[in-house]
Amino acid sequence: MKQLFTGLVCLMAIRATAQTPASTPSPLTVEKIMQDPKGWIGTSPSDIFWSEDSKTLYFNWNPARAKSDSLYKIALMGDRKPVKVMPAERRNLPLATGSVYNRSRTLKLYEKEGDLFLLDCKPTKNGTPPPHRLTNTVERESSPAFSGDEKKIIFTRANNLFTVTLATGEITQITYFDATPKKPETKPNSQEAWLKRDQLALFDVLRERKAKKDEGEKITKTGQFKRPKQFHTEGRQVLNQKLSPDERFVTFSLVKSAQGAKTAIVPNYVTESGFTEDLPARTKVGAPTASSELYVYDIQGDTIQAVSIKGIPGISDLPDYARTGPTPVPDSSMRRGPSAGATGADTTGKTKKTTERNVAISTPIWSEDGKHAVVIIRASDNKDRWIMRLDPATRQLKLLDRQRDEAWIGGYGASTSTTGFLADNQTLYFLSEADGYSHLYTVNVVTGEKKQLTNGKFEVQQVQLSNDKKFFYLTTNEVHPGEQHFYRMAVNGGERTQLTTMTGANDVTLSPDETKLAIRYSYSNKPWELFLMDQKPAAKDRRKAADAPKPLQLTHSLTPEFQAYPWREPALVTIPARDGQTIYGRLYKPAKPNGKAVLFVHGAGYLQNAHKWWSQYFREYMFHNLLADKGYTVLDIDYRASAGYGRAWRTGIYRHMGGKDLTDNIDAAQWLVKTQGVDAKRIGLYGGSYGGFITLMAMFTTPDVFAAGAALRPVTDWAAYNHGYTANILNEPYSDTLAYRRSSPIYFANGLKGHLLICHGMVDVNVHYQDVVRLTQRLIELRKENWEVASYPVEDHAFVEPTSWMDEYKRILKLFEERL
The missing domain is CATH 3.40.50.1820 (Alpha/Beta hydrolase fold, catalytic domain)
Known part of the structure; x- marks a missing residue:
C-alpha cells in the first residue's frame, strides 16, 4: 500500500510540474542520466505481433532488467496482464515479419531459421494448431510464396527457385543458375568435320550409338523429365528470383560487382588478441558501384533474355547540374575555404554527351490473377523513379508514372514497400512526392488513368491495404507535423477516418481480424508503452468524446527512480x-x-x-x-x-x-x-x-x-x-x-x-x-x-x-x- 501511495504521489507531481519544475528532489547528474537505460529508465515494449485468432498480443519486453529482452504475451480474454512466453511455446510461434498468406488468409507461410513452415490459421477449440514444418535441411530455404493457384509453395534454395506441391510433396527445381564459367563453344575445323563423317560412314556401331544418344537427348528435352535451362552467371550475383502466377516466367536480377572499388579499413586497437586488428568498412562516395540487369526466363520458350532499358522515357536525361556551367559561390563565407574559382560539374558550360544511365529494376509486382506485372525502376543518380508495366513475353516496358527530382528521389514517397494491386487486379497504388508531399496515388495499368487519393501539406508515411482490399490504413502527420495518427480510408479516396486519439505518436499494429489496434504510443516526456483499443472512429464532437473508445494501457515499463523526476x-x-x-x-x-x-x-x-x-x-x-x-x-x-x-x-x-x-x-x-x-x-x-x-x-x-x-x-x-x-x-x-x-x-x-x-x-x-x-x-x-x-x-x-x-x-x- 505504501508503494502504491508513493507512486500516486509521484504521478501527481509529474503532472503538476511537467512544464517547469519548481524543485527537483533528486538533482540530475551526467552519471545518472547516462547510466544503462535498462536499469535506470526501463525497457519499452517492441516488435509487436498478434496471434492468428487475434486473441493474444506478443511483444519483446524486459521488466526484469535482464541482460536481453524476452518475449511476453497478453491474452485479451483474461486479465490482460503480461506473461513471459516459455521456450516451448516460443519455438512454435511464427516470425513477426516476413510471413505471407494465401488469398483467403487461412494459411500462413514463413521461414524460420532456414526452414519453411506452414500454419493453418483456422482456429480450433484448442486455439491455433501448431505449424507444419515443410523442410528440415542443412541448406537454407527462404523467400517462401504461394503459387498462383495456391497448390504449390515457391521458395529459394542454393540461389535457385524450387516448388513443392502441397498435395504430393513433390519438389521441382525451376531454375538452374551455374556459377562455374561457361566453357567456350568450339566448332570443328574442316579436317575434324571430315574425319567425324568418315568415322560414322565406316562403322555401324558408332552410327547406332549416336542415334541412341540423339534420341535420348530429344526425350530429355521434350519429355516428362525436362530439366530447367542451365544459365551461367559468369561471376554475377543472382537476386530476387520470382515465378509468375501462371508459372511460365521467372524474373531475376543479375548484379555485377564494381571493379576497382577500394574499401576503407578501420583499425581496432583494443582487442582480445592484444594485436591491432583491421575492421573492413566501406567504399567512399564516387567509387565504382555495382550494376544490375533484369532478366526473364521464359520456361515455355526455353529462353533467357534481359529486359531492355532503351525505351524508358528520359533514360538519357542529364541532371540540371551536369548541363550547366559552374554555380556561383553562395555567400562570402566561401572565402575562408577554396578560391572563388572552384568549379562545379562542367567547367566549360557545354552540354555533355548523353548516354543511358544505369538503373536498378525491382522485382515485379504481380496482380493476383497473374495478368499484369509492374516494376519500379530507379536511376543510379537517383534523379528518376519510373513505375512501368512489364510484358514478360516480349520484355517490353510501358510507362505508368515517372517521378523526376532534380535533387534526389527520397522521403516517404520513395518507398517501394507501399505498392500493390487493388481487388480489380488493374489498379496499382503507390506513394509519390509529385505535388511536393508524400501522398497516395493509384494508376490503372491498362488505361493509364491516374488518381491522387490524398492531398494537403502533410505526409502519408505508411500504407496498409485491408484484408478485403476495400480500405487503406494510413499513418500520417496531418493533425500536426509533430503528431502521428492512424486512419482508415476507402480505396477510391475520400474522407479519412481517424482511429487513434492520443496526442503524440501512435505506432499501430492491426489485429489479423482488423477489429483491434495494438498501439505503441509515446508522448514528448513519456517513453513508449503498449496500449489496446477497438477499431472505432475517433469522436470529432467533444460531446461524443466520452463515448469514443478509450485506449487501455497494457504495459508499465518505467522505473520508480525515473518517474521521480518531473521531466x-x-x-x-x-x-x-x-x-x-x-x-x-x-x-x-x-x-x-x-x-x-x-x-x-x-x-x-x-x-x-x-x-x-x-x-x-x-x-x-x-x-x-x-x-x-x-x-x-x-x-x-x-x-x-x-x-x-x-x-x-x-x-x-x-x-x-x-x-x-x-x-x-x-x-x-x-x-x-x-x-x-x-x-x-x-x-x-x-x-x-x-x-x-x-x-x-x-x-x-x-x-x-x-x-x-x-x-x-x-x-x-x-x-x-x-x-x-x-x-x-x-x-x-x-x-x-x-x-x-x-x-x-x-x-x-x-x-x-x-x-x-x-x-x-x-x-x-x-x-x-x-x-x-x-x-x-x-x-x-x-x-x-x-x-x-x-x-x-x-x-x-x-x-x-x-x-x-x-x-x-x-x-x-x-x-x-x-x-x-
Missing part, C-alpha cells in the same frame, strides 16, 4: 527562417534563466526531432533537462532536410550541406536572443553525426554566432563518406567539385574562433575516425589552439558503454559551463 514537456515552437519558411523546434525553458542557451542539432539528416513523442535521442532529452535545471535555455529544431515537412524541405540542402540547414540554426539562435532573453554572446551548440557536421560548419563559417560547440562523430569531409547517402545530395566529388568543397568543414577550419570539442569513436565504421584525424592535422597546421579531441577506443558510431556516454557528456557540460 519537462518541451514547448513546440515555430521560428521564422530568413527565406520566409517556418522552422519547428522543441524549447526547454528554465525556471531561472541564466542568459545561456544551447542548440542541439539532431543527426541522420532526414530525421524528425521537433515532435510530440518520445525522442530517439532520449539521452540528449535528459541532458537538456539537466541543462534547463542549471538555467540554460535549450532548443532543438528540425532544420532544412529534416523529415515530415515535404519535398522542398527535404531537398533544401541539395548541393550545399551547411547552407540552409546551417542558416536555420543561426536563425533559431537569433530568435532565442529576440524572444527568450538569451545573451547573444553565450550561445553554444552540439550534435552527433550530421549534427556534428553542422556544429563544425557553424564554428568555422559563423564563428561570431556560437561561442562554443561540441561536434560528436562528425563528418569533416563529405568526399570521405559513403556513396548511398552522399551522392544523392552532393552528386559525385569528381563531377560536382563545388558541391563538396562548399559542404565540407575541413576547407573552412581557418574560421574557428570559439571553443571546440570533438568526440569520436575510434572503431566507427560509419563516419570513420580518419575524418577527425585529418581535421586534427588541419587545425594543427592552422595553429589553432582553442580545440580538443576526445577519442573513444572501443566505440563505434553509436556508443554502447555507459562510461563512454558519461565521459563524453561530462566534457560537453564542462565546455558549456566554462565557455558560455
Whole structure:
C-alpha cells in the first residue's frame, strides 16, 4: 500500500510540474542520466505481433532488467496482464515479419531459421494448431510464396527457385543458375568435320550409338523429365528470383560487382588478441558501384533474355547540374575555404554527351490473377523513379508514372514497400512526392488513368491495404507535423477516418481480424508503452468524446527512480527562417534563466526531432533537462532536410550541406536572443553525426554566432563518406567539385574562433575516425589552439558503454559551463 501511495504521489507531481519544475528532489547528474537505460529508465515494449485468432498480443519486453529482452504475451480474454512466453511455446510461434498468406488468409507461410513452415490459421477449440514444418535441411530455404493457384509453395534454395506441391510433396527445381564459367563453344575445323563423317560412314556401331544418344537427348528435352535451362552467371550475383502466377516466367536480377572499388579499413586497437586488428568498412562516395540487369526466363520458350532499358522515357536525361556551367559561390563565407574559382560539374558550360544511365529494376509486382506485372525502376543518380508495366513475353516496358527530382528521389514517397494491386487486379497504388508531399496515388495499368487519393501539406508515411482490399490504413502527420495518427480510408479516396486519439505518436499494429489496434504510443516526456483499443472512429464532437473508445494501457515499463523526476514537456515552437519558411523546434525553458542557451542539432539528416513523442535521442532529452535545471535555455529544431515537412524541405540542402540547414540554426539562435532573453554572446551548440557536421560548419563559417560547440562523430569531409547517402545530395566529388568543397568543414577550419570539442569513436565504421584525424592535422597546421579531441577506443558510431556516454557528456557540460 505504501508503494502504491508513493507512486500516486509521484504521478501527481509529474503532472503538476511537467512544464517547469519548481524543485527537483533528486538533482540530475551526467552519471545518472547516462547510466544503462535498462536499469535506470526501463525497457519499452517492441516488435509487436498478434496471434492468428487475434486473441493474444506478443511483444519483446524486459521488466526484469535482464541482460536481453524476452518475449511476453497478453491474452485479451483474461486479465490482460503480461506473461513471459516459455521456450516451448516460443519455438512454435511464427516470425513477426516476413510471413505471407494465401488469398483467403487461412494459411500462413514463413521461414524460420532456414526452414519453411506452414500454419493453418483456422482456429480450433484448442486455439491455433501448431505449424507444419515443410523442410528440415542443412541448406537454407527462404523467400517462401504461394503459387498462383495456391497448390504449390515457391521458395529459394542454393540461389535457385524450387516448388513443392502441397498435395504430393513433390519438389521441382525451376531454375538452374551455374556459377562455374561457361566453357567456350568450339566448332570443328574442316579436317575434324571430315574425319567425324568418315568415322560414322565406316562403322555401324558408332552410327547406332549416336542415334541412341540423339534420341535420348530429344526425350530429355521434350519429355516428362525436362530439366530447367542451365544459365551461367559468369561471376554475377543472382537476386530476387520470382515465378509468375501462371508459372511460365521467372524474373531475376543479375548484379555485377564494381571493379576497382577500394574499401576503407578501420583499425581496432583494443582487442582480445592484444594485436591491432583491421575492421573492413566501406567504399567512399564516387567509387565504382555495382550494376544490375533484369532478366526473364521464359520456361515455355526455353529462353533467357534481359529486359531492355532503351525505351524508358528520359533514360538519357542529364541532371540540371551536369548541363550547366559552374554555380556561383553562395555567400562570402566561401572565402575562408577554396578560391572563388572552384568549379562545379562542367567547367566549360557545354552540354555533355548523353548516354543511358544505369538503373536498378525491382522485382515485379504481380496482380493476383497473374495478368499484369509492374516494376519500379530507379536511376543510379537517383534523379528518376519510373513505375512501368512489364510484358514478360516480349520484355517490353510501358510507362505508368515517372517521378523526376532534380535533387534526389527520397522521403516517404520513395518507398517501394507501399505498392500493390487493388481487388480489380488493374489498379496499382503507390506513394509519390509529385505535388511536393508524400501522398497516395493509384494508376490503372491498362488505361493509364491516374488518381491522387490524398492531398494537403502533410505526409502519408505508411500504407496498409485491408484484408478485403476495400480500405487503406494510413499513418500520417496531418493533425500536426509533430503528431502521428492512424486512419482508415476507402480505396477510391475520400474522407479519412481517424482511429487513434492520443496526442503524440501512435505506432499501430492491426489485429489479423482488423477489429483491434495494438498501439505503441509515446508522448514528448513519456517513453513508449503498449496500449489496446477497438477499431472505432475517433469522436470529432467533444460531446461524443466520452463515448469514443478509450485506449487501455497494457504495459508499465518505467522505473520508480525515473518517474521521480518531473521531466519537462518541451514547448513546440515555430521560428521564422530568413527565406520566409517556418522552422519547428522543441524549447526547454528554465525556471531561472541564466542568459545561456544551447542548440542541439539532431543527426541522420532526414530525421524528425521537433515532435510530440518520445525522442530517439532520449539521452540528449535528459541532458537538456539537466541543462534547463542549471538555467540554460535549450532548443532543438528540425532544420532544412529534416523529415515530415515535404519535398522542398527535404531537398533544401541539395548541393550545399551547411547552407540552409546551417542558416536555420543561426536563425533559431537569433530568435532565442529576440524572444527568450538569451545573451547573444553565450550561445553554444552540439550534435552527433550530421549534427556534428553542422556544429563544425557553424564554428568555422559563423564563428561570431556560437561561442562554443561540441561536434560528436562528425563528418569533416563529405568526399570521405559513403556513396548511398552522399551522392544523392552532393552528386559525385569528381563531377560536382563545388558541391563538396562548399559542404565540407575541413576547407573552412581557418574560421574557428570559439571553443571546440570533438568526440569520436575510434572503431566507427560509419563516419570513420580518419575524418577527425585529418581535421586534427588541419587545425594543427592552422595553429589553432582553442580545440580538443576526445577519442573513444572501443566505440563505434553509436556508443554502447555507459562510461563512454558519461565521459563524453561530462566534457560537453564542462565546455558549456566554462565557455558560455
